[in-house]
Amino acid sequence: MLKYRLISAFVLIPAVIAALFLLPPVGFAIITLVVCMLAAWEWGQLSGFAARSQRVWLAVLCGLLLALMLFLLPEYHHNIRQPLVEMSLWASLGWWVVALLLVLFYPGSAAIWRNSKTLRLIFGLLTIVPFFWGMLALRAWHYDENH
Template structure:
């Protein structure tokens, strides 16, 4: 299991780096749309949709995504997405409202499941509140100061991705080695407090490397970056637990089998879906970094 995870990670990371630094923002839009559409398809399974209903849901997502892409096509490359009022509200809702609700759902599980267990509508709303802010967060970070430096946003986005994936790997390794105390036994018995500490240590090392050897420090004040990084780390853990909760209720282990050793798209980016919009919202709205 660990070997397949590492092999897949070594394959995916260069692809992600190439997409961030070689694709223009408008091309990254379509890559992000593809990822989000696949995530929506997998979320349909978590919501208990039948195969036919999943196809209808996917068509609806595709239609909305194409409309959104057409809107973005009409924007110049240098216009920051954070100046779009809708993007600000979506990011703010993701950071303040939805993930606070998700935290309550996780803390009070399984009692909290009685409110949404049999509601496909609520589960689809939860999916929309997870996927859409993630999409906007990617675009907002990628276009950060694009008119001044075409790549500073790519560094910021890469930083969040590596921070979350590195923390996840650190938590997995240390949790398997010395994990004894369960973090959320009713949701994910394999996760431990020792693993959480391992993830925090790993993310701290990654943050130090990025600050020292990349231009990311030019994009944010050290204190703001530290606060945003810490919050993003803990919210990524919440994102992981939230998806695990929904999978447990749906009676499935993996959202799909698309990525060897990792399961589906949602299994690989569940932490990112929480961390990216929260990090972007804090950096670009709370700390007024733009």
Template sequence: MLKYRIITALILIPIVIAALFLLPPLGFAIVTLAICMLAAWEWGQLSGFSSRSQRVWLAILCGFLLAAMMLSLPAYRRSVDLPLVSSLLWVSLVWWCTAFLLVIFYPTSASLWRNSRVLRLVFGLLTIVPFFWGMVALRQYGYVENHHAGAWWLLYVMLLVWGADSGAYLFGKLFGKHKLAPKVSPGKTWEGLIGGLLTSALISWLFGSYAPLNVVPATLLICTVIAALASVLGDLTESMFKREAGIKDSGNLIPGHGGILDRIDSLTAAVPVFACLMLLVF
């Protein structure tokens, strides 16, 4: 399994970086839309839709919704300035605060949504739609002045999340003793969380020193810590929904990694939260 994970990562990482820096904003948005459709297809299983056809329709409807939102916007503007986009980023901030409470009080909190497909679908929309617009908003950041400015920001967030995940895994394996959320994800520990945050801090320092981010260090530090914590929350939230659905992986699309949601669960929280803080708050 580890061999497949490493091989898949070595293939996917260059593809992701190439998409960030080589695709124009529209092309990048279309690729992100396709990823969100696959995520919606997998979320159908978390919402209680066992039929393949129902999940396909859910993915198609998600794609139509995102495409319709894109077509309703001007041909080009700095996307975060648009009320639709900024509102969705704020909504995402509220949703992840709510998700934090759902995770903290699980399994008691599950009694509120366990038997409601509608609520679980709403939770999926609140996860996937702001993630899409967070990706688009960051990619378009500063595009007029520098076509690659937003790509650097997105690469930063992705490395931050990947680093936090890897650091948490290594520190958890080596030093993990105290469970972080045993009722949601028994494998995660407080030692792993601290290790992930330390790894994120190191990435932030290195990236901030050598990459053209052009941001006040204190602002970057605040956004980094909150985004890293949000990435952990995204992972725990998906684990909670998978536990309720009685499944280990959201899918089997990526060899050794599970499904699309298993790979982007941390990013679905970190990207819109980071975008909201960096582009709207600061």
């Protein structure tokens, strides 16, 4: 198992660095969107979706949501500092504080979310969407000055 993880790391690290420095912002956004869809697939399993078709639908819906958010923002390509993006990133700070409290008070805090697929899906949404916008915001930081 460790051997496969090391091989994956040796393949993925150069690919991620190449995507970060060589792709234009839209290309990087698409790659990040695919990563988020894979994260939604994994989160579906964590949420209790055993059937493969359920996880596929969750990944597709997550991808559609992020793509709609990305391409419906009017000035995304010139300015990542949009109110929707900033609100998402600030909300993620609140979520990570809550997540920290859930971890600190585990296993008692598990009684809140253990039997709720809906709550676990909301946790995934609160994790994946801000990750997407955070990655794009980091990529767009001073992009015009460097390219």
